Amino acid sequence: DTGVSQDPRHKITKRGQNVTFRCDPISEHNRLYWYRQTLGQGPEFLTYFQNEAQLEKSRLLSDRFSAERPKGSFSTLEIQRTEQGDSAMYLCASSFPDRALNYGYTFGSGTRLTVV
């Protein structure tokens, strides 16, 4: 297990199309997070899961966005009817929940989405 994997690394789509990204977390981590990052800004929190339960969603996560984590393993983030403003890097991270064991989040390399 070499870390958090995200697929695809890059995605170019036409405005109005739907896109889906996948994240495979570190297997021992039961928390999974999605963040979005635009150029020159720090990552912005979108949502997080503990096991299969989605426990928190940011106001940034509009109705066009949906995330799932079936069986508490991998997760998918879907964006429907993409808009140019959705162009960003989408980052996935995973972690242990226990503070004593928390060595921070482990991030994947992200999926770069470009909406044209």
Add this chain to the structure above:
Amino acid sequence: LAKTTQPISMDSYEGQEVNITCSHNNIATNDYITWYQQFPSQGPRFIIQGYKTKVTNEVASLFIPADRKSSTLSLPRVSLSDTAVYYCLVGDTGSARQLTFGSGTQLTVLP
């Protein structure tokens, strides 16, 4: 949420020690201080985390004064490969929502 303030950018030369200070005046009792490093086109990478006094690992040291209203990330003998954006985060690591990234500090190491 505890807000953090850190310099937008810093320059240094290879072999020097670099100290990046972060202000977090509204830090709460349960909050930890965490630093991340990010290279272009990669996700952030955890560097170090602490609650008070000093924490050291193989990569960096973190100094936190008694009032915890600021913290300093110290990178010893930087190299060109340490050029990156460094983020200071403050929050209760038991609650994902409270970990908020600011704009970070762009560290540029010059030859």
